[in-house]
Amino acid sequence: MNLTFNLQHKLILSFMVILMATSAHGIETPQYTVIYEDETVEYRQYEPYIVAETFVDKSVKYKKASNEGFMRLFRYITGNNNVQADIDMTAPVQLVAASEEIAMTAPVQRVETDDSWRISFMLPSKFSMETAPTPGDERISLRLVKGQLMAVVRYSGRWTERNYDKHKERLSESLNAAAVETIGTFESAAYDAPYVLPFLRRNEVMIEVKSAPATQLTAATGS
Incomplete structure (x- = not known):
């Protein structure tokens, strides 16, 4: 029990060190263009990107599920992956299995499924x-997220279920009032490490939509 506790804390501390080291140079985030915004919602057209994702049973509570899923992904980006590389040598070319550390990106995202x-x-x-490292944990998979139009509400504070539900309701009410048709389910995103003061944190709740108010732009169907 103590060994597991200490290991988890070491991993979390390592994550914080990585974030602090990369923050000076900027952490890569998904690319998007804001095509419309009102007092509450920002409508963003996202470029395609690849995610590493894992599923945690819904019987696990919100916070614990987030921590468990994050730890799996953290191990993946810090070396629990296999990369096959062609290496030119004087002897025949060899395929070498190795581990690769993957740069941090933001945000970490959480989605509720059935x-x-x-x-x-x-x-x-x-x-x-084709080139992304293969996860060493079979519970992690890679997926290409197609370009999509997302309606987003940004907020500060802690990344809790209560905070998420509050701002999801704000987003839902705004979309209903604007008669915007949604696709799929709501997503929660966190951009900052736990050591960042809550009022400085960037969190978001979002959902894919077919179009933005007062525009004719139609989103690509997400995967």
């Missing part, structure tokens, strides 16, 4: 589906 929580984060844009 029977589970889906926790994911974006892979750096230098990777394609």
Whole structure:
């Protein structure tokens, strides 16, 4: 029990060190263009990107599910993956299995499905589906997220279920009032490490939509 506790804390501390080290240079985030915004909602057209994702059973509570999913993904980006690389040598070319550390990106995303929580984060844009390291944990998979139009509400504070529900309701009410048709389910996104003061944190709740108010732009159907 103590060994598991200490290991988890070491991993969390390592994550914080990585974030602090990369924050000075900027952490890569999904690319998007804001096409419309009102007092509450921002409508963003996202470019395609790749995510690593894992599912945690819905019977697990919100906070614990987030922590469990995050730890799986954290191990993946810090070396629990297999990369096959062609290496030119004087002897025949060899395929070498190795571990690769993957740069941090933001945000970490959480989605509620019918029977589970889906926790994911974006892979750096230098990777394609063909070149991305294969997860060493079979519970993690890679997926290409197609370009999509998202309605987003941004908020500060802690990344809690209560805070998420509050702002999801704000987003839902705004979309209903504007008669905007949605696609899929709501998603929750967190951009900052736990050591960042709550009032400085960037959190978001979002959902894919078919079009933005007062525009004729139609979103690509998400996967």
